Amino acid sequence: MVFAKNDVDYSLYLVTDSTMLPPGTTLCSQVEAGLKNGVTLVQIREKDTETRDFVEEALEVQKICKKYKVPLIINDRIDVAMAIDADGVHVGQSDMPIPMVRRLLGPSKILGWSVGKPSEVETLAKWGPDMVDYIGVGTLFPTLTKKNPKKSPMGPQGAIAVLDALEEFKAIWCRTVGIGGLHPDNIQRVICQCVSSNGKRSLDGISLVSDIMAAPDACAATKRLRGLLDGSKYQFVDCKLNETFPTTASIQSVISQVSSNRPLVQHITNKVHQNFGANVTLALGSSPIMSEIESEVSELARIPNASLLLNTGSVAPIETLKAAINAYNEVNRPITFDPVGYSATETRLCLNNTLLTYGQFTCIKGNCSEILSLAKLNKDKMKGVDANSGNMDINLLVRATQIVAFQYRTIAVCTGEFDCVANGIFDGKYKLSSGTAGITAEDLPCMIIEDGPIPIMGDITASGCSLGSTIACFIGGLNSTGNLFDAVVGAVLLYKSAGKLASTRCQGSGSFHVQLIDALYQLFHENKPESWSASLKKF
Numbered sequence: 272m273v274f275a276k277n278d279v280d281y282s283l284y285l286v287t288d289s290t291m292l293p294p295g296t297t298l299c300s301q302v303e304a305g306l307k308n309g310v311t312l313v314q315i316r317e318k319d320t321e322t323r324d325f326v327e328e329a330l331e332v333q334k335i336c337k338k339y340k341v342p343l344i345i346n347d348r349i350d351v352a353m354a355i356d357a358d359g360v361h362v363g364q365s366d367m368p369i370p371m372v373r374r375l376l377g378p379s380k381i382l383g384w385s386v387g388k389p390s391e392v393e394t395l396a397k398w399g400p401d402m403v404d405y406i407g408v409g410t411l412f413p414t415l416t417k418k419n420p421k422k423s424p425m426g427p428q429g430a431i432a433v434l435d436a437l438e439e440f441k442a443i444w445c446r447t448v449g450i451g452g453l454h455p456d457n458i459q460r461v462i463c464q465c466v467s468s469n470g471k472r473s474l475d476g477i478s479l480v481s482d483i484m485a486a487p488d489a490c491a492a493t494k495r496l497r498g499l500l501d502g503s504k505y506q507f508v509d510c511k512l513n514e515t516f517p518t519t520a521s522i523q524s525v526i527s528q529v530s531s532n533r534p535l536v537q538h539i540t541n542k543v544h545q546n547f548g549a550n551v552t553l554a555l556g557s558s559p560i561m562s563e564i565e566s567e568v569s570e571l572a573r574i575p576n577a578s579l580l581l582n583t584g585s586v587a588p589i590e591t592l593k594a595a596i597n598a599y600n601e602v603n604r605p606i607t608f609d610p611v612g613y614s615a616t617e618t619r620l621c622l623n624n625t626l627l628t629y630g631q632f633t634c635i636k637g638n639c640s641e642i643l644s645l646a647k648l649n650k651d652k653m654k655g656v657d658a659n660s661g662n663m664d665i666n667l668l669v670r671a672t673q674i675v676a677f678q679y680r681t682i683a684v685c686t687g688e689f690d691c692v693a694n695g696i697f698d699g700k701y702k703l704s705s706g707t708a709g710i711t712a713e714d715l716p717c718m719i720i721e722d723g724p725i726p727i728m729g730d731i732t733a734s735g736c737s738l739g740s741t742i743a744c745f746i747g748g749l750n751s752t753g754n755l756f757d758a759v760v761g762a763v764l765l766y767k768s769a770g771k772l773a774s775t776r777c778q779g780s781g782s783f784h785v786q787l788i789d790a791l792y793q794l795f796h797e798n799k800p801e802s803w804s805a806s807l808k809k810f
Protein backbone atom coordinates (compact mmCIF):
# COMPACT_ATOMS: atom_id res chain seq x y z
CA MET A 272 0.00 0.00 0.00
CA VAL A 273 1.50 3.34 -1.03
CA PHE A 274 0.33 6.45 0.84
CA ALA A 275 -0.31 9.57 -1.16
CA LYS A 276 2.24 11.82 0.50
CA ASN A 277 0.12 14.94 0.62
CA ASP A 278 -2.72 13.41 2.54
CA VAL A 279 -0.67 12.04 5.43
CA ASP A 280 -2.30 13.05 8.75
CA TYR A 281 0.54 14.37 10.92
CA SER A 282 -1.70 15.34 13.85
CA LEU A 283 -0.65 12.66 16.38
CA TYR A 284 2.72 11.17 15.45
CA LEU A 285 3.96 8.39 17.78
CA VAL A 286 7.71 7.76 17.89
CA THR A 287 8.56 4.44 19.57
CA ASP A 288 11.15 3.66 22.22
CA SER A 289 11.35 0.15 23.63
CA THR A 290 13.58 1.18 26.54
CA MET A 291 10.74 2.82 28.51
CA LEU A 292 7.96 0.21 28.30
CA PRO A 293 6.03 -0.21 31.55
CA PRO A 294 5.82 -3.75 32.99
CA GLY A 295 3.28 -5.92 31.22
CA THR A 296 3.42 -3.98 27.98
CA THR A 297 5.32 -4.58 24.76
CA LEU A 298 6.38 -2.33 21.93
CA CYS A 299 3.52 -3.69 19.81
CA SER A 300 0.91 -3.47 22.56
CA GLN A 301 1.76 0.21 23.16
CA VAL A 302 1.74 0.98 19.43
CA GLU A 303 -1.59 -0.83 18.94
CA ALA A 304 -3.11 1.05 21.91
CA GLY A 305 -2.02 4.26 20.27
CA LEU A 306 -3.35 3.31 16.84
CA LYS A 307 -6.70 2.25 18.31
CA ASN A 308 -7.14 5.65 19.99
CA GLY A 309 -6.05 8.15 17.40
CA VAL A 310 -2.35 7.92 16.59
CA THR A 311 -2.14 8.90 12.89
CA LEU A 312 1.52 8.21 12.08
CA VAL A 313 4.13 5.86 13.61
CA GLN A 314 7.91 6.01 13.60
CA ILE A 315 10.13 3.22 14.85
CA ARG A 316 13.10 4.79 16.58
CA GLU A 317 15.38 2.24 18.22
CA LYS A 318 18.82 3.64 18.82
CA ASP A 319 20.54 0.63 20.34
CA THR A 320 18.83 -2.36 18.73
CA GLU A 321 20.71 -4.96 16.70
CA THR A 322 19.69 -4.90 13.04
CA ARG A 323 18.14 -8.40 13.17
CA ASP A 324 15.92 -7.46 16.10
CA PHE A 325 15.16 -4.09 14.54
CA VAL A 326 13.95 -5.74 11.31
CA GLU A 327 11.79 -8.21 13.20
CA GLU A 328 10.28 -5.46 15.36
CA ALA A 329 9.69 -3.28 12.31
CA LEU A 330 7.90 -6.08 10.46
CA GLU A 331 5.61 -6.69 13.46
CA VAL A 332 4.82 -3.00 13.84
CA GLN A 333 4.30 -2.71 10.09
CA LYS A 334 1.62 -5.40 10.22
CA ILE A 335 -0.27 -3.49 12.89
CA CYS A 336 0.07 -0.18 11.03
CA LYS A 337 -1.34 -1.76 7.88
CA LYS A 338 -4.32 -2.97 9.91
CA TYR A 339 -5.07 0.65 10.90
CA LYS A 340 -4.04 2.06 7.52
CA VAL A 341 -1.41 4.27 9.16
CA PRO A 342 1.97 4.92 7.51
CA LEU A 343 5.13 3.55 9.14
CA ILE A 344 8.31 5.65 9.19
CA ILE A 345 11.72 4.27 10.14
CA ASN A 346 14.16 6.50 12.04
CA ASP A 347 17.71 6.71 10.69
CA ARG A 348 17.87 3.13 9.29
CA ILE A 349 17.29 3.61 5.56
CA ASP A 350 18.46 0.05 4.90
CA VAL A 351 15.78 -1.40 7.15
CA ALA A 352 13.18 0.91 5.65
CA MET A 353 13.99 -0.30 2.15
CA ALA A 354 14.24 -3.93 3.25
CA ILE A 355 10.70 -3.95 4.67
CA ASP A 356 9.29 -1.43 2.18
CA ALA A 357 8.31 1.02 4.91
CA ASP A 358 6.35 4.15 3.98
CA GLY A 359 9.18 6.51 4.80
CA VAL A 360 12.27 7.50 6.71
CA HIS A 361 13.14 10.16 9.27
CA VAL A 362 16.70 11.43 9.55
CA GLY A 363 18.43 13.97 11.74
CA GLN A 364 20.99 16.62 10.90
CA SER A 365 23.91 14.24 11.52
CA ASP A 366 22.45 11.31 9.59
CA MET A 367 22.76 10.56 5.87
CA PRO A 368 22.24 13.73 3.77
CA ILE A 369 18.68 14.21 2.55
CA PRO A 370 19.42 14.15 -1.23
CA MET A 371 21.12 10.78 -0.81
CA VAL A 372 18.26 9.39 1.24
CA ARG A 373 15.79 10.61 -1.37
CA ARG A 374 17.79 8.94 -4.14
CA LEU A 375 17.69 5.63 -2.26
CA LEU A 376 14.01 5.89 -1.28
CA GLY A 377 12.58 7.12 -4.55
CA PRO A 378 9.99 9.90 -4.98
CA SER A 379 6.93 8.30 -3.42
CA LYS A 380 8.25 7.60 0.08
CA ILE A 381 7.74 10.02 2.99
CA LEU A 382 10.96 11.74 4.05
CA GLY A 383 11.25 13.60 7.35
CA TRP A 384 14.06 15.74 8.74
CA SER A 385 14.85 17.01 12.27
CA VAL A 386 14.99 20.80 12.17
CA GLY A 387 15.97 23.12 14.98
CA LYS A 388 16.72 26.42 13.28
CA PRO A 389 15.79 28.68 10.34
CA SER A 390 19.06 28.05 8.43
CA GLU A 391 18.09 24.38 8.11
CA VAL A 392 14.76 25.50 6.66
CA GLU A 393 16.60 27.63 4.10
CA THR A 394 18.50 24.49 3.05
CA LEU A 395 15.39 22.34 2.65
CA ALA A 396 13.65 25.10 0.72
CA LYS A 397 16.58 25.21 -1.73
CA TRP A 398 16.27 21.47 -2.26
CA GLY A 399 12.67 22.02 -3.33
CA PRO A 400 9.41 20.07 -2.92
CA ASP A 401 10.74 16.66 -3.96
CA MET A 402 13.08 16.30 -0.99
CA VAL A 403 11.81 16.91 2.54
CA ASP A 404 8.09 16.19 3.08
CA TYR A 405 7.88 17.13 6.77
CA ILE A 406 10.11 18.35 9.60
CA GLY A 407 10.27 17.54 13.29
CA VAL A 408 10.52 20.95 14.97
CA GLY A 409 12.33 20.64 18.25
CA THR A 410 13.48 20.20 20.89
CA LEU A 411 10.54 22.20 22.24
CA PHE A 412 10.82 21.42 25.95
CA PRO A 413 13.35 19.59 28.13
CA THR A 414 13.10 15.81 27.69
CA LEU A 415 14.96 12.81 29.03
CA THR A 416 14.01 10.63 26.07
CA LYS A 417 16.61 11.90 23.64
CA LYS A 418 20.02 10.88 25.00
CA ASN A 419 22.95 13.34 24.73
CA PRO A 420 20.69 16.18 23.54
CA LYS A 421 22.60 18.38 21.12
CA LYS A 422 19.91 21.08 21.06
CA SER A 423 18.80 23.17 24.01
CA PRO A 424 15.01 23.50 24.30
CA MET A 425 13.74 26.15 21.89
CA GLY A 426 10.27 26.64 23.37
CA PRO A 427 7.28 27.79 21.29
CA GLN A 428 9.16 30.95 20.31
CA GLY A 429 11.86 28.85 18.65
CA ALA A 430 9.20 26.95 16.72
CA ILE A 431 7.69 30.25 15.55
CA ALA A 432 11.08 31.18 14.06
CA VAL A 433 11.11 27.88 12.11
CA LEU A 434 7.51 28.40 10.91
CA ASP A 435 8.42 31.95 9.86
CA ALA A 436 11.40 30.58 7.91
CA LEU A 437 9.15 28.09 6.08
CA GLU A 438 6.96 31.02 5.02
CA GLU A 439 9.94 33.26 4.22
CA PHE A 440 11.62 30.63 2.03
CA LYS A 441 8.26 29.58 0.56
CA ALA A 442 8.51 25.90 1.54
CA ILE A 443 4.73 25.71 1.39
CA TRP A 444 4.75 21.94 0.69
CA CYS A 445 6.62 21.17 3.92
CA ARG A 446 4.58 19.90 6.86
CA THR A 447 5.61 20.30 10.50
CA VAL A 448 5.32 18.43 13.79
CA GLY A 449 6.50 19.74 17.15
CA ILE A 450 8.58 17.39 19.30
CA GLY A 451 10.30 17.28 22.63
CA GLY A 452 8.73 17.14 26.10
CA LEU A 453 5.16 17.34 24.77
CA HIS A 454 2.46 16.37 27.26
CA PRO A 455 -1.21 17.23 27.93
CA ASP A 456 -0.24 20.24 30.04
CA ASN A 457 1.57 22.04 27.22
CA ILE A 458 0.10 20.78 23.93
CA GLN A 459 -2.72 23.33 23.60
CA ARG A 460 -0.35 26.17 24.44
CA VAL A 461 2.09 24.89 21.80
CA ILE A 462 -0.58 24.68 19.09
CA CYS A 463 -1.91 28.12 20.07
CA GLN A 464 1.43 29.90 20.22
CA CYS A 465 3.32 28.18 17.39
CA VAL A 466 1.88 30.26 14.57
CA SER A 467 3.88 31.99 11.83
CA SER A 468 3.88 35.79 12.03
CA ASN A 469 1.79 35.98 8.85
CA GLY A 470 -0.86 33.89 10.62
CA LYS A 471 -0.94 31.37 7.77
CA ARG A 472 0.76 28.38 9.33
CA SER A 473 0.66 26.47 12.60
CA LEU A 474 2.05 23.02 13.38
CA ASP A 475 0.43 20.18 11.44
CA GLY A 476 0.73 17.93 14.44
CA ILE A 477 2.61 16.95 17.52
CA SER A 478 5.06 14.09 17.90
CA LEU A 479 5.91 12.37 21.13
CA VAL A 480 7.52 9.33 22.70
CA SER A 481 7.15 8.99 26.47
CA ASP A 482 3.60 10.27 26.92
CA ILE A 483 2.39 7.12 25.16
CA MET A 484 5.34 4.66 25.18
CA ALA A 485 5.88 4.99 28.93
CA ALA A 486 2.17 5.13 29.77
CA PRO A 487 0.84 2.25 31.90
CA ASP A 488 -2.49 2.92 30.15
CA ALA A 489 -1.53 3.93 26.61
CA CYS A 490 -5.18 3.87 25.50
CA ALA A 491 -6.17 6.53 28.03
CA ALA A 492 -3.04 8.57 27.34
CA THR A 493 -3.73 8.57 23.60
CA LYS A 494 -7.44 9.37 24.07
CA ARG A 495 -6.46 12.40 26.16
CA LEU A 496 -3.98 13.61 23.54
CA ARG A 497 -6.52 13.08 20.77
CA GLY A 498 -9.07 15.14 22.68
CA LEU A 499 -6.67 18.07 22.95
CA LEU A 500 -5.77 17.88 19.25
CA ASP A 501 -9.41 17.67 18.13
CA GLY A 502 -10.41 20.48 20.50
CA SER A 503 -10.53 24.06 19.37
CA LYS A 504 -10.50 26.15 22.53
CA TYR A 505 -7.65 26.66 24.99
CA GLN A 506 -9.52 27.93 28.08
CA PHE A 507 -6.43 28.53 30.18
CA VAL A 508 -8.22 30.88 32.58
CA ASP A 509 -11.82 30.60 33.78
CA CYS A 510 -13.38 33.79 32.45
CA LYS A 511 -14.59 35.01 29.06
CA LEU A 512 -11.85 35.53 26.47
CA ASN A 513 -13.76 37.30 23.73
CA GLU A 514 -12.41 40.34 21.98
CA THR A 515 -15.20 42.87 22.47
CA PHE A 516 -13.83 46.35 23.09
CA PRO A 517 -14.04 47.47 26.75
CA THR A 518 -16.29 50.38 27.74
CA THR A 519 -16.61 52.29 31.02
CA ALA A 520 -19.82 50.33 31.61
CA SER A 521 -18.08 46.96 31.23
CA ILE A 522 -15.24 48.24 33.43
CA GLN A 523 -17.76 49.22 36.11
CA SER A 524 -19.02 45.63 36.06
CA VAL A 525 -15.47 44.35 36.50
CA ILE A 526 -15.00 46.52 39.59
CA SER A 527 -18.26 45.24 41.09
CA GLN A 528 -16.99 41.68 40.57
CA VAL A 529 -13.60 42.45 42.13
CA SER A 530 -15.07 44.12 45.21
CA SER A 531 -17.53 41.29 45.81
CA ASN A 532 -15.07 38.47 45.05
CA ARG A 533 -12.16 39.96 47.02
CA PRO A 534 -9.46 38.03 45.09
CA LEU A 535 -6.40 36.58 46.81
CA VAL A 536 -3.41 38.07 44.96
CA GLN A 537 -0.20 36.14 45.47
CA HIS A 538 2.82 38.34 44.82
CA ILE A 539 6.16 36.79 43.90
CA THR A 540 7.94 40.06 43.41
CA ASN A 541 10.97 42.17 44.20
CA LYS A 542 11.65 43.38 47.74
CA VAL A 543 11.04 47.05 46.97
CA HIS A 544 7.59 46.38 45.55
CA GLN A 545 6.38 44.01 48.28
CA ASN A 546 5.02 46.54 50.78
CA PHE A 547 3.57 49.00 48.28
CA GLY A 548 2.06 46.20 46.18
CA ALA A 549 0.35 44.79 49.27
CA ASN A 550 -1.14 48.21 50.08
CA VAL A 551 -2.31 48.77 46.51
CA THR A 552 -3.97 45.34 46.62
CA LEU A 553 -5.73 46.20 49.90
CA ALA A 554 -6.84 49.58 48.51
CA LEU A 555 -8.52 47.64 45.69
CA GLY A 556 -10.59 45.53 48.07
CA SER A 557 -8.40 42.47 47.48
CA SER A 558 -6.25 40.42 49.79
CA PRO A 559 -2.49 40.21 49.21
CA ILE A 560 -0.22 37.34 50.13
CA MET A 561 3.49 37.79 49.60
CA SER A 562 4.45 34.11 49.68
CA GLU A 563 7.45 32.51 47.94
CA ILE A 564 7.10 29.14 49.63
CA GLU A 565 7.12 26.53 46.88
CA SER A 566 5.32 23.89 48.96
CA GLU A 567 2.21 26.03 49.52
CA VAL A 568 1.76 27.43 46.01
CA SER A 569 -0.66 24.69 44.91
CA GLU A 570 -2.92 25.30 47.92
CA LEU A 571 -2.90 29.06 47.32
CA ALA A 572 -3.78 28.62 43.64
CA ARG A 573 -6.86 26.63 44.67
CA ILE A 574 -8.25 29.38 46.91
CA PRO A 575 -11.29 30.91 45.12
CA ASN A 576 -10.34 33.89 42.92
CA ALA A 577 -6.62 33.31 43.45
CA SER A 578 -4.42 35.36 41.12
CA LEU A 579 -0.63 35.25 40.72
CA LEU A 580 1.57 38.26 40.05
CA LEU A 581 5.00 37.09 38.90
CA ASN A 582 7.45 39.97 38.85
CA THR A 583 10.87 38.72 37.86
CA GLY A 584 12.67 41.39 39.82
CA SER A 585 12.13 38.87 42.62
CA VAL A 586 15.00 36.81 43.91
CA ALA A 587 12.96 33.64 44.45
CA PRO A 588 14.71 30.56 43.02
CA ILE A 589 13.64 29.73 39.47
CA GLU A 590 12.24 26.39 40.58
CA THR A 591 9.81 28.25 42.85
CA LEU A 592 8.74 30.48 39.96
CA LYS A 593 8.23 27.43 37.72
CA ALA A 594 6.22 25.66 40.45
CA ALA A 595 4.00 28.73 40.78
CA ILE A 596 3.40 28.92 37.03
CA ASN A 597 2.50 25.23 36.93
CA ALA A 598 0.25 25.46 39.97
CA TYR A 599 -1.85 28.37 38.62
CA ASN A 600 -1.97 27.01 35.05
CA GLU A 601 -3.10 23.65 36.40
CA VAL A 602 -6.23 25.14 37.98
CA ASN A 603 -6.87 27.76 35.27
CA ARG A 604 -6.16 30.67 37.57
CA PRO A 605 -4.64 33.82 36.07
CA ILE A 606 -0.98 34.79 36.03
CA THR A 607 0.19 38.35 35.43
CA PHE A 608 3.80 38.38 34.26
CA ASP A 609 6.07 41.40 34.67
CA PRO A 610 9.46 40.62 33.03
CA VAL A 611 11.40 43.31 34.88
CA GLY A 612 14.45 44.51 32.97
CA TYR A 613 13.61 41.89 30.32
CA SER A 614 16.84 42.00 28.36
CA ALA A 615 18.89 44.40 30.48
CA THR A 616 21.31 41.62 31.32
CA GLU A 617 22.00 38.16 29.92
CA THR A 618 20.88 36.70 33.24
CA ARG A 619 17.51 38.42 33.14
CA LEU A 620 17.01 37.60 29.47
CA CYS A 621 17.66 33.92 30.13
CA LEU A 622 15.46 33.85 33.26
CA ASN A 623 12.58 35.67 31.58
CA ASN A 624 12.78 33.58 28.40
CA THR A 625 12.83 30.38 30.42
CA LEU A 626 9.70 31.42 32.29
CA LEU A 627 7.99 32.58 29.10
CA THR A 628 8.36 29.11 27.58
CA TYR A 629 7.28 27.46 30.80
CA GLY A 630 3.60 28.34 31.07
CA GLN A 631 0.69 30.38 29.79
CA PHE A 632 0.45 33.96 31.04
CA THR A 633 -2.92 35.70 31.15
CA CYS A 634 -1.30 39.11 30.93
CA ILE A 635 2.25 40.23 30.17
CA LYS A 636 2.96 43.79 31.31
CA GLY A 637 6.11 45.77 30.67
CA ASN A 638 7.47 49.24 30.01
CA CYS A 639 8.42 50.41 26.52
CA SER A 640 11.89 48.92 26.48
CA GLU A 641 10.76 45.58 27.94
CA ILE A 642 7.91 45.25 25.43
CA LEU A 643 10.05 46.37 22.49
CA SER A 644 12.69 43.79 23.44
CA LEU A 645 10.07 41.06 23.88
CA ALA A 646 8.75 41.93 20.40
CA LYS A 647 12.34 41.81 19.09
CA LEU A 648 11.93 45.43 17.96
CA ASN A 649 14.74 46.58 20.21
CA LYS A 650 16.69 49.77 19.68
CA ASP A 651 19.10 48.86 16.93
CA LYS A 652 16.14 47.91 14.77
CA MET A 653 14.46 51.20 15.64
CA LYS A 654 16.97 53.46 13.93
CA GLY A 655 17.81 55.88 16.65
CA VAL A 656 14.51 56.26 18.47
CA ASP A 657 15.30 56.10 22.16
CA ALA A 658 13.39 53.14 23.57
CA ASN A 659 13.01 54.77 26.96
CA SER A 660 11.88 58.24 26.03
CA GLY A 661 8.31 59.39 26.37
CA ASN A 662 8.32 60.61 22.80
CA MET A 663 8.11 57.11 21.37
CA ASP A 664 6.17 56.75 18.16
CA ILE A 665 2.79 55.41 19.28
CA ASN A 666 2.52 53.23 16.15
CA LEU A 667 5.73 51.42 17.06
CA LEU A 668 4.52 50.96 20.64
CA VAL A 669 1.22 49.54 19.48
CA ARG A 670 2.95 47.22 17.00
CA ALA A 671 5.30 45.89 19.70
CA THR A 672 2.42 45.35 22.12
CA GLN A 673 0.42 43.51 19.46
CA ILE A 674 3.41 41.31 18.55
CA VAL A 675 3.88 40.28 22.20
CA ALA A 676 0.14 39.62 22.52
CA PHE A 677 0.14 37.53 19.31
CA GLN A 678 3.25 35.48 20.02
CA TYR A 679 2.42 34.63 23.63
CA ARG A 680 -1.34 34.34 23.05
CA THR A 681 -1.88 36.79 25.92
CA ILE A 682 -3.16 40.25 26.85
CA ALA A 683 -0.08 42.47 26.47
CA VAL A 684 0.29 45.80 28.28
CA CYS A 685 2.92 48.39 27.42
CA THR A 686 3.13 51.22 29.94
CA GLY A 687 4.35 54.77 29.36
CA GLU A 688 2.80 58.15 28.73
CA PHE A 689 0.42 56.21 26.46
CA ASP A 690 -0.54 52.80 27.82
CA CYS A 691 -1.30 50.19 25.16
CA VAL A 692 -3.32 47.04 25.80
CA ALA A 693 -3.51 44.44 23.00
CA ASN A 694 -5.62 41.28 23.04
CA GLY A 695 -3.83 38.31 21.44
CA ILE A 696 -6.00 35.57 22.92
CA PHE A 697 -8.25 34.95 19.88
CA ASP A 698 -11.00 33.87 22.24
CA GLY A 699 -8.78 30.87 23.08
CA LYS A 700 -9.37 29.34 19.65
CA TYR A 701 -6.66 27.23 17.99
CA LYS A 702 -6.31 25.13 14.84
CA LEU A 703 -3.69 22.72 13.49
CA SER A 704 -1.99 23.65 10.19
CA SER A 705 -3.91 26.80 9.25
CA GLY A 706 -2.72 29.06 12.06
CA THR A 707 -4.95 32.06 12.65
CA ALA A 708 -6.23 31.92 9.05
CA GLY A 709 -4.07 34.85 8.11
CA ILE A 710 -4.94 37.16 10.99
CA THR A 711 -1.69 38.81 12.11
CA ALA A 712 -0.48 40.85 15.07
CA GLU A 713 -1.51 44.19 13.60
CA ASP A 714 -5.09 42.95 13.29
CA LEU A 715 -5.35 42.52 17.07
CA PRO A 716 -7.74 44.69 19.09
CA CYS A 717 -5.69 47.37 20.87
CA MET A 718 -6.76 50.09 23.34
CA ILE A 719 -4.83 53.27 24.15
CA ILE A 720 -5.16 54.77 27.62
CA GLU A 721 -3.76 58.26 28.16
CA ASP A 722 -4.02 61.16 30.58
CA GLY A 723 -1.07 63.34 29.64
CA PRO A 724 2.38 63.08 31.22
CA ILE A 725 2.61 62.22 34.93
CA PRO A 726 6.34 62.73 35.50
CA ILE A 727 6.17 62.13 39.23
CA MET A 728 5.08 58.54 38.52
CA GLY A 729 8.70 57.85 37.66
CA ASP A 730 9.93 59.37 40.93
CA ILE A 731 8.56 56.70 43.24
CA THR A 732 9.47 53.08 43.68
CA ALA A 733 7.30 50.27 42.33
CA SER A 734 4.90 52.46 40.35
CA GLY A 735 5.09 50.14 37.33
CA CYS A 736 5.18 47.02 39.49
CA SER A 737 2.00 48.15 41.25
CA LEU A 738 0.12 48.39 38.01
CA GLY A 739 0.89 44.66 37.95
CA SER A 740 -0.80 44.30 41.35
CA THR A 741 -3.82 46.23 40.02
CA ILE A 742 -4.09 44.01 36.93
CA ALA A 743 -3.75 40.87 39.06
CA CYS A 744 -6.58 42.12 41.31
CA PHE A 745 -8.88 42.85 38.39
CA ILE A 746 -8.37 39.59 36.52
CA GLY A 747 -8.35 37.61 39.76
CA GLY A 748 -11.68 39.11 40.81
CA LEU A 749 -13.56 38.23 37.60
CA ASN A 750 -16.48 35.85 37.60
CA SER A 751 -16.53 33.14 34.91
CA THR A 752 -18.81 35.49 32.97
CA GLY A 753 -16.39 38.42 33.33
CA ASN A 754 -14.35 39.45 30.30
CA LEU A 755 -10.56 39.35 30.50
CA PHE A 756 -9.94 42.26 28.10
CA ASP A 757 -12.32 44.47 30.14
CA ALA A 758 -10.47 43.59 33.34
CA VAL A 759 -6.97 44.40 32.09
CA VAL A 760 -8.04 47.62 30.33
CA GLY A 761 -10.06 48.60 33.43
CA ALA A 762 -7.01 48.13 35.64
CA VAL A 763 -4.84 50.29 33.37
CA LEU A 764 -7.53 53.01 33.10
CA LEU A 765 -8.00 53.11 36.88
CA TYR A 766 -4.27 53.20 37.56
CA LYS A 767 -3.62 56.00 35.06
CA SER A 768 -6.53 58.09 36.42
CA ALA A 769 -5.46 57.54 40.02
CA GLY A 770 -1.89 58.52 39.14
CA LYS A 771 -3.10 61.75 37.57
CA LEU A 772 -5.39 62.55 40.51
CA ALA A 773 -2.61 61.86 43.03
CA SER A 774 -0.15 64.04 41.09
CA THR A 775 -2.52 67.02 41.43
CA ARG A 776 -2.90 66.46 45.17
CA CYS A 777 0.66 65.69 46.30
CA GLN A 778 3.47 68.01 47.50
CA GLY A 779 6.32 65.74 46.44
CA SER A 780 7.21 62.10 45.81
CA GLY A 781 6.65 61.10 49.46
CA SER A 782 3.07 62.33 49.53
CA PHE A 783 2.56 61.08 45.98
CA HIS A 784 2.98 57.53 47.28
CA VAL A 785 0.26 58.10 49.86
CA GLN A 786 -1.97 60.05 47.50
CA LEU A 787 -1.73 57.27 44.91
CA ILE A 788 -3.06 54.71 47.41
CA ASP A 789 -5.84 57.11 48.41
CA ALA A 790 -6.76 57.84 44.79
CA LEU A 791 -6.85 54.12 43.92
CA TYR A 792 -8.97 53.45 47.00
CA GLN A 793 -11.35 56.35 46.29
CA LEU A 794 -11.87 55.74 42.54
CA PHE A 795 -12.24 51.98 43.10
CA HIS A 796 -14.85 52.28 45.84
CA GLU A 797 -16.81 55.04 44.05
CA ASN A 798 -16.71 52.84 40.92
CA LYS A 799 -17.65 55.56 38.41
CA PRO A 800 -15.27 54.84 35.48
CA GLU A 801 -17.17 57.25 33.21
CA SER A 802 -15.94 60.10 35.46
CA TRP A 803 -12.25 59.08 35.50
CA SER A 804 -9.80 61.53 33.94
CA ALA A 805 -7.84 59.10 31.70
CA SER A 806 -9.17 58.63 28.18
CA LEU A 807 -9.83 55.26 26.60
CA LYS A 808 -9.80 54.80 22.84
CA LYS A 809 -9.47 52.05 20.27
CA PHE A 810 -6.29 52.15 18.25
Ligand SMILES: Cc1nc(C(=O)O)sc1CCOP(=O)(O)O
Nearest residue numbers: 409410414416451452479480481
Ligand atom coordinates in the same frame (compact mmCIF):
# COMPACT_ATOMS: atom_id res chain seq x y z
C1 LIG B 1 13.00 11.77 19.27
C2 LIG B 1 13.20 13.16 19.68
N1 LIG B 1 13.68 14.10 18.83
C3 LIG B 1 13.76 15.29 19.39
C4 LIG B 1 14.27 16.50 18.68
O1 LIG B 1 14.27 17.57 19.31
O2 LIG B 1 14.63 16.35 17.52
S1 LIG B 1 13.27 15.29 21.00
C5 LIG B 1 12.93 13.64 20.95
C6 LIG B 1 12.40 12.88 22.10
C7 LIG B 1 10.98 13.29 22.43
O3 LIG B 1 10.53 12.41 23.45
P1 LIG B 1 9.39 12.83 24.50
O4 LIG B 1 8.11 12.97 23.70
O5 LIG B 1 9.33 11.68 25.42
O6 LIG B 1 9.82 14.12 25.13
Ligand SMILES: C=C1C=NC(C(F)(F)F)=NC1=N
Nearest residue numbers: 346361385406407448450478
Ligand atom coordinates in the same frame (compact mmCIF):
# COMPACT_ATOMS: atom_id res chain seq x y z
C1 LIG C 1 14.77 13.18 16.15
C2 LIG C 1 13.52 13.28 15.68
C3 LIG C 1 12.87 14.55 15.54
N1 LIG C 1 11.61 14.62 15.06
C4 LIG C 1 10.97 13.50 14.72
C5 LIG C 1 9.57 13.67 14.20
F1 LIG C 1 8.85 14.31 15.13
F2 LIG C 1 9.02 12.51 13.97
F3 LIG C 1 9.58 14.42 13.11
N2 LIG C 1 11.49 12.29 14.83
C6 LIG C 1 12.75 12.10 15.29
N3 LIG C 1 13.25 10.98 15.40
Ligand SMILES: [Mg+2]
Nearest residue numbers: 347362363366
Ligand atom coordinates in the same frame (compact mmCIF):
# COMPACT_ATOMS: atom_id res chain seq x y z
MG1 LIG D 1 18.82 10.66 14.15
